[in-house]
Amino acid sequence: MTKKTSKYDKILNTFIQLLIEGGYQSATISKIAERAEVNPSTIFRNFTDKKGLLSAVVDRHLKDLSTIFDGVSMTGNIEDDLVILSKTYQEFQVDHQEIVLIGFQAALEMPEINKAVEEIPVLFKKILGDYFSDMKKQHKIRETIDVEAATMNLLWLNFGYFLSVIRFDHPNISTSATDFYDKQIRFFAKSLV
Amino acid sequence: MTKKTSKYDKILNTFIQLLIEGGYQSATISKIAERAEVNPSTIFRNFTDKKGLLSAVVDRHLKDLSTIFDGVSMTGNIEDDLVILSKTYQEFQVDHQEIVLIGFQAALEMPEINKAVEEIPVLFKKILGDYFSDMKKQHKIRETIDVEAATMNLLWLNFGYFLSVIRFDHPNISTSATDFYDKQIRFFAKSLV
DNA sequence: AAAGCATGCAAGTGGTTGGTTGCATTTTAA
DNA sequence: TTAAAATGCAACCAACCACTTGCATGCTTT
Incomplete structure (x- = not known):
């Protein structure tokens, strides 16, 4: 190429x-x-014009997105797996934060930007949902767990944390990445078993 | 006045x-x-100028923020209380979404906007932290629960959901407010007891 | 060496935006 | 009623921005 x-x-x-x-x-x-x-x-x-630049960003983003979970393999340990998945998601989001930012800013000039931004959580949700369903079948998480609720919970937790990281500065609501994975994600994972 | x-x-x-x-x-x-x-x-x-308009928005926002949790009283039931607190937070956020949006857009023109935006989660965190500490003293949540982790978890869950609501449209990641409170928040609350 | 292509350069265009000012007119308060 | 304050109006300005164009120059490929 x-x-x-x-x-x-x-x-x-x-x-x-x-x-x-x-x-x-x-x-x-x-x-x-x-x-x-x-x-x-x-x-x-x-x-061509400034929108062409935006388009190119969106195109590159969509191309990257398609391979985000390639090569990520699960261990079967819920805690570890949720950390791996969250980490993969977080790193991609931070590396592609520009698309989220312009989603907040240039949605008017290019409505398709928001579609591209949405695709990240949509994809992440699918991965998480599949994983939880699988784990439930294997009886590795409790019978009573609502898979949809657990999925959305982890999704919003990750999304909220990501936006905090890129926009907030306040020490009270800042958390290091390791703390996020080791405390938050594992805290969440423990509630499932 | x-x-x-x-x-x-x-x-x-x-x-x-x-x-x-x-x-x-x-x-x-x-x-x-x-x-x-x-x-x-x-x-x-x-x-005076366009920044003056921004300033006025920030001022009004800070004024409103100071009374956000006034008149909100707890029941002692964890699930119900977390729903009440989340609802109070969510409604305030949606009613004041403009400050979050311009936080993403005009942080350059007015750096103090981000400070104002931050104050919402900072305040919410304090309320939640105090509540969890209190409940732990009363032995209404498990001894093993990490209060800080639980607090941040609920904070990011709410923050992530709020931003999904105001920016996303995709059916797969959309949830009604009632579903959010009745499923997500209660799902989370159950993990504490 | 030749041809084609990407780039640099410089001047310019048209549109938009934030902001100003002086004066006439309306609204409000004493 | 009257004086003061708030608003309407219209013309105007300077700055910035996206975008264009014609031509010269350099680089790459064959």
Whole structure:
């Protein structure tokens, strides 16, 4: 696979970086050009217009998303598995936080962004639901557990934590990643068995 | 307490409405003026500049926040109490979603917005932490429960659910408010006793 | 070496937005 | 009723931004 042009990736990466730093409106063509050491006209030649840049971000995101849980294998130990799944989800979210941020900012310019953002939790939910169903069949979690409730619970827990991490600073509501996995996720996992 | 001017509130309410509909950049002075049936110059006379509008939103928000848990009384039944607390939090969040949205959008223009946004979960955490500590003293929740973990768990669960509600549309990850309280919160509460 | 393609450069365009100002008019309060 | 305060109005400004274009230059490929 040959790269589209030599500057294409550099521009796109710079754009994403600026998105994270200041959001969509703040990611000006001239800022991108300057930081990517590229002429503004080059940006338009590669991406047509600013929406084209957004599109490219969404495309790249969807491509990455499709492989997020590839190579992740379960151990059969509930606690460990939920940590692994949560960690996989969290790392992907943080690595792709720009799509979430512009989902909050540019949903008007590009409604399909929200669809792309949604797909992350939708996929994660499917993985979790399948896992819990499986574990229930194997009697590794209690009979009385509502799989749907457990799934959504863990989903929102992860989603809430992720957004706290990327937006909040306050010490009272900050938690290190290790604490999150070792305390929160395991706390949750224990309630299932 | 006398209102500042007759148009002040109308402008501010219109601004908030537009913030929810389309975000900060989209909430143009001329849009506000048109919908509030007011002349653009009146907006500047009342709020100095656009940041002044933001400031006013933040001020109003902080004022409302200070009374959020006033008049909320506990029953002693864990499940019911956690539903009440979550409901109080959720309703406040939805009623003040604009501050969260602009926290994602205008944090650059006004860094103090994020502080204001943070204060909601910070306060909620304190309420929850106190409640759990109290219940533990009364032996109404298990000895082995880590209060901090339980608190953060419920906090992120609520935060994640709230953001899902205001941003997501996908049927797979949508849940009615009643389902959230009756299934999720009670599911969580049961794990404590 | 030649041809084609990507890029740099510079000047410019049109639209939008936040913000100002002076004056006429309406609303409010004493 | 009257004075003061709040608003409407309209013209205007400066800044910024996305985007265009024509041409020169450099790089890559064959």
